[in-house]
Amino acid sequence: MTQPQRRYVITFGCPDRTGIVARISQFLADAGGWIVEAAYHTDPETGWFFTRQEVLAESLPFDVAELRARFAGVVAELGGEGKVADTGRRQRVVLLVSKEGHCLYDLLGRVASGELDVDVAAVIGNHEDLASITRAHGIPFHHISFREDKVAAFAEVRSVVDAAEPDAIVLARFMQILPRQLCEAWAGRALNIHHSFLPSFVGAKPYHQAYQRGVKLIGATCHYVTAELDAGPIVEQDVIRVGHGDSVRDMVRKGRDIEKVVLARGLRWHLESRVLVHGNKTVVF
Amino acid sequence: MTQPQRRYVITFGCPDRTGIVARISQFLADAGGWIVEAAYHTDPETGWFFTRQEVLAESLPFDVAELRARFAGVVAELGGEGKVADTGRRQRVVLLVSKEGHCLYDLLGRVASGELDVDVAAVIGNHEDLASITRAHGIPFHHISFREDKVAAFAEVRSVVDAAEPDAIVLARFMQILPRQLCEAWAGRALNIHHSFLPSFVGAKPYHQAYQRGVKLIGATCHYVTAELDAGPIVEQDVIRVGHGDSVRDMVRKGRDIEKVVLARGLRWHLESRVLVHGNKTVVF
Amino acid sequence: MTQPQRRYVITFGCPDRTGIVARISQFLADAGGWIVEAAYHTDPETGWFFTRQEVLAESLPFDVAELRARFAGVVAELGGEGKVADTGRRQRVVLLVSKEGHCLYDLLGRVASGELDVDVAAVIGNHEDLASITRAHGIPFHHISFREDKVAAFAEVRSVVDAAEPDAIVLARFMQILPRQLCEAWAGRALNIHHSFLPSFVGAKPYHQAYQRGVKLIGATCHYVTAELDAGPIVEQDVIRVGHGDSVRDMVRKGRDIEKVVLARGLRWHLESRVLVHGNKTVVF
Amino acid sequence: MTQPQRRYVITFGCPDRTGIVARISQFLADAGGWIVEAAYHTDPETGWFFTRQEVLAESLPFDVAELRARFAGVVAELGGEGKVADTGRRQRVVLLVSKEGHCLYDLLGRVASGELDVDVAAVIGNHEDLASITRAHGIPFHHISFREDKVAAFAEVRSVVDAAEPDAIVLARFMQILPRQLCEAWAGRALNIHHSFLPSFVGAKPYHQAYQRGVKLIGATCHYVTAELDAGPIVEQDVIRVGHGDSVRDMVRKGRDIEKVVLARGLRWHLESRVLVHGNKTVVF
Incomplete structure (x- = not known):
């Protein structure tokens, strides 16, 4: 069995409103990001939106530092909290x-x-x-x-x-x-x-x-x-x-x-x- | 699938000591009782002994009233609490x-x-x-x-x-x-x-x-x-x-x-x- | 406990490639669709992409027939198979x-x-x-x-x-x-x-x-x-x-x-x- | 937590008939055996009776070899197969x-x-x-x-x-x-x-x-x-x-x-x- 490929894992949360999924997925699509796993949830009680996305590292034309920098812009725009993890780091x-x-x-x-x-x-x-x-x-x-x-x-x-x-x-x-x-x-x-x-x-x-x-x-x-x-x-x-x-x-x-x-x-x-x-x-x- | 046969169900509890199982099973064996299910437990903390036995009704030469009367003697002798249920009663x-x-x-x-x-x-x-x-x-x-x-x-x-x-x-x-x-x-x-x-x-x-x-x-x-x-x-x-x-x-x-x-x-x-x-x-x- | 609100449920499958999530979520965002549940999966063996999305009916400015008509365009474009169910129909x-x-x-x-x-x-x-x-x-x-x-x-x-x-x-x-x-x-x-x-x-x-x-x-x-x-x-x-x-x-x-x-x-x-x-x-x- | 006490574990199987439990439990009771766990089962299809009994070693006035010798007599009498294990042997x-x-x-x-x-x-x-x-x-x-x-x-x-x-x-x-x-x-x-x-x-x-x-x-x-x-x-x-x-x-x-x-x-x-x-x-x- 081969090792799974290197992935960047994006996690993000913010107050729910329409268009969040579109904004994040468009951001990844624009960069050519290949999403291999994606999950979403909104907590109806607190109105908080959550997502986690796994993107193949090699599908992006830049490195994790650049991804973090660019994603920080999206996070700032949507007003939540986000993080990018790198499965390539032990x-x-x-x-x-x-x-x-x-x-x-x-x-x-x-x-x-x-x-x-x-x-x-x-x-x-x-x-x-x-x-x-x-x-x-x-x-x-x-x-x-x-x-x-x-x-x-x-x-x-x-x-x-x-x-x-x-x-x-x-x-x-x-x-x-x-x-x-x-x-x-x-x-x-x-x-x-x-x-x-x-x-x-x-x-x-x-x-x-x-x-x-x-x-x-x-x-x-x-x-x-x-x-x-x-x-x-x-x-x-x-x-x-x-x-x-x-x-x-x-x-x-x-x-x-x-x-x-x-x-x-x-x-x-x-x-x-x-x-x-x-x-x-x-x-x- | 045939209905299960009529059974008498004996339940009994008393302070644990040696010989209880022998006393009860000998009582049943003496009457020709065919045991189809039997379970025992002793609670080590309280020292209480528990048992439940299912006997085929037709294996006994007497009815449930007589079984109850005879079993009451065993219970009195062992100093616990016992009961006989009859699956023939709805x-x-x-x-x-x-x-x-x-x-x-x-x-x-x-x-x-x-x-x-x-x-x-x-x-x-x-x-x-x-x-x-x-x-x-x-x-x-x-x-x-x-x-x-x-x-x-x-x-x-x-x-x-x-x-x-x-x-x-x-x-x-x-x-x-x-x-x-x-x-x-x-x-x-x-x-x-x-x-x-x-x-x-x-x-x-x-x-x-x-x-x-x-x-x-x-x-x-x-x-x-x-x-x-x-x-x-x-x-x-x-x-x-x-x-x-x-x-x-x-x-x-x-x-x-x-x-x-x-x-x-x-x-x-x-x-x-x-x-x-x-x-x-x-x-x- | 109140009844859940009426929802439209979109299910869709197509060969996996980048940009599918973005295309579908942009389609919904453009119409003001409020997504209350979303799930994605790609089967790595067959390379088939699957999604299911629940949208609040009242968040859309048109009815289910119109949603079906518009979504058919997205499906045609992406080359898969899609369906829109309406929880309002018993x-x-x-x-x-x-x-x-x-x-x-x-x-x-x-x-x-x-x-x-x-x-x-x-x-x-x-x-x-x-x-x-x-x-x-x-x-x-x-x-x-x-x-x-x-x-x-x-x-x-x-x-x-x-x-x-x-x-x-x-x-x-x-x-x-x-x-x-x-x-x-x-x-x-x-x-x-x-x-x-x-x-x-x-x-x-x-x-x-x-x-x-x-x-x-x-x-x-x-x-x-x-x-x-x-x-x-x-x-x-x-x-x-x-x-x-x-x-x-x-x-x-x-x-x-x-x-x-x-x-x-x-x-x-x-x-x-x-x-x-x-x-x-x-x-x- | 203290170690459990040494026990002899009797397992036995034979064709089912009345009086088996009484015979085995009387055998143990006669020797003063303190039963700490007992289980019975009869398989209705094959008519085979099974039992397993744990007896406190120190409750018996003789050693495991003597228990085995005596129990062999019971086994021979009942016509089945039995074994005595000793938890004191590693x-x-x-x-x-x-x-x-x-x-x-x-x-x-x-x-x-x-x-x-x-x-x-x-x-x-x-x-x-x-x-x-x-x-x-x-x-x-x-x-x-x-x-x-x-x-x-x-x-x-x-x-x-x-x-x-x-x-x-x-x-x-x-x-x-x-x-x-x-x-x-x-x-x-x-x-x-x-x-x-x-x-x-x-x-x-x-x-x-x-x-x-x-x-x-x-x-x-x-x-x-x-x-x-x-x-x-x-x-x-x-x-x-x-x-x-x-x-x-x-x-x-x-x-x-x-x-x-x-x-x-x-x-x-x-x-x-x-x-x-x-x-x-x-x-x-």
Whole structure:
């Protein structure tokens, strides 16, 4: 199977009115742009228009910088917010972990097998349990202890993360709550996996909560991190069936398979510029 | 396809200890009972043992009254709670509805096609919208208005329901909250369908709440009615995927397909004595 | 909840090249058309471009006849195939049934509750079992026996169907195989529900086949009828879990819930012009 | 979370008659055996009875050898086939792989995180691609080339496998077809993951076949290997939704997430003695 061709990915949002699609598609047509994927949505409640378009890079007679410059004119004219991503640039992610390794193993496997084509710049762990598998993949592991001074620890986390200039910061079952200033600094780039079907079972020990309530399905939620705990814009969710025979231990095990896949999907969509955030909700194209 | 043979269904629960299975199965074996389905469960947290057994009626040399009398001896000896149901007796249900007909249409269709082999003794509606389809199925429809005097209305509901001596009282999108004394009088027999994946979105307008939160799946929950709103023991739940393109109206429509099937499954399991309640949780065999 | 506003639905397909989206959206923008939903797809294998657009009727300064006339010009220019549907015109369907009523009950319930806003012009049954429920809904039921002369029977079916000029002919568990000339006459309008996850278990008694093979999921498939049995373009499929405890009888019962919902979704999408057929595959917008 | 206690797992099958449950449970009760999980099933078509029972090891006054000796008497008396497994003995598995690593990465991650408590005795690959990740987990990797002499290669595979005396031989996307004598030698121990929802799309390139047919769900099947290709007893299956926008490449990627989880579930159930094979079907307790 051949690699997909290089593409420029345009995402754009603005207040809805007639003629937006025509304006953007004419802009691309004038440049000879070959659109290989296009999606549109208008939120009827907020009256906000969203689009995402993938254009074959080689169909345009200029480079991405020029495309960005020209598209900025369209954005200014329409009065919204737009961005142009380039699939030819390899993206970087930083992973934050604790002791539980299932999401880390899963993501590293996807990277190693070429499914997730990113550069894992660093893994940060507040425990050392996952250092050796990380290093076996040739990725630097930073152990930063949170036992003594949390403020200093978060400062160190921030320094390692920011040095990598990552496109995504992934809390892959990182058991520490990010301080407000980090949530704000990384807004729109920090993804968390929460091990419940939010908004049920916010906070600690969601599988225990699920067990106590006697629910018949358990879930996982990938969401952007915001200052309010487990309340950020939801990117993806999924569930799996449980029954009376499942102990908390069984739920933890079954839930992991959902956590892994929900986080991997959320991260992929984020990196492919498929997730457009508006208010506390997401459009996933 | 031939009808399944008449069966006696034994359900039993008691504090767990060794020898319970042996005691019950020896009791049945001694009488020549042919077990066609058997399930066991012990809840490790409460130490409670549960079982359900289906025995072919014709394999026993005595009738159900005698089986009940003999089994009462075993129950007394083991110190738990047991019951014997007889599939040869046709069960009765009463349905409570409001204006939204999808669950009623669905249940009546299942009854008419023979899938749900019950006698719908009455349908009670606080609006008249669903009177004519009910009567087309040959079932009495009672219109009881809640506009003026709710206390009197519930008294009338109770009188109609209790006259039918139903095995199940089904709140098929009945939009009134049952008063505490009805919850208690009908404990273990009243099933509700709530249009959310509980415990998320308790109370009114759950699809609006789901829309606001931006969840990626919506659900429905069938539970026993208790005095605390939407907090009774859960019998069954299911979910369906939604996306940014789904309005509240779309969620309402998609959710209906889940409500119908979750309620129908919950009701079937209840009528087949598959649901054993313990505390606020259910075992569904 | 208010009714959705009247919309014109444009569907179009042509060989892919640059500028198509721009041409169509400019055409709509020039007329002041307010696009409320838009979808695009290009099939990389066949190089065929597909689009579907919903435009608010009241945003255009002319009526649907004029829109069709003008759009025909665009279609001619681009060299493809296009259509304009009008949600203001109530569509007609004819249902073909046999003895099993679950799909009929389900569809009639959806129509009666307003969920499926169509005119059921007629129900045709080769048995009389479903006559009375059909008539209770105020819909004409035609009993056409297939016992003696199948050719004459199909001629009568055709005459009843064609008289209704239906937008969809639904084989709702109709157990007769349509002759080739009817498949051709109704091409693109006749939908069948097959009670397996095609291409597994083509033909008769799919649940028996599934039981023999020991599969762990059973399914249903809604597809357009073509001359080759159970081989037409697939519109929708879904599955449900089964286990060793499920007899053929249980599979039949569980499968019904999937058949109903898969057929209802397929029919809805067909009526909303969401299904574009190309070769033996469908694009479902 | 504490480790589960050591258990003895009894599995047993025989022609159905009354008194079997009583006989087995009395046998366990007489020895003071504390049953923590019990399941029963009778297949109505073949009249075969199945059971699986988990007993706390410490509740018995004798060891597993004595339990086996005594249980053999019960088995002889009832005329069936029975086995006693001991969770205190760590099981061994051998994995056969080719170039595609997703199932291997997944299984190694489960083993490393303690979720799958087995000893991976060896990984055999007909290519060297997965040697280094295997060795990073401290597991021996055997490269056996199939380019020249397949008969010799399979002889070598057999020799490595048999030397490990494995409880399970897992074909984790091993792209070679096992010769009949290996299928027979490893009957009931060799698990394969096939990347389709069998019986659809047997053999090579199932995702290409699925793409051509235009199905709306793709799946994966874990089954015991038999001499007939992709036709052995099915242990587990699952599916994931695809749409017109999914290329074969997308299907391959999405399908992997199903393959991984279906194989992991099938392997877990096999190792926990939950899968009882009878004819070409499985009972999964």
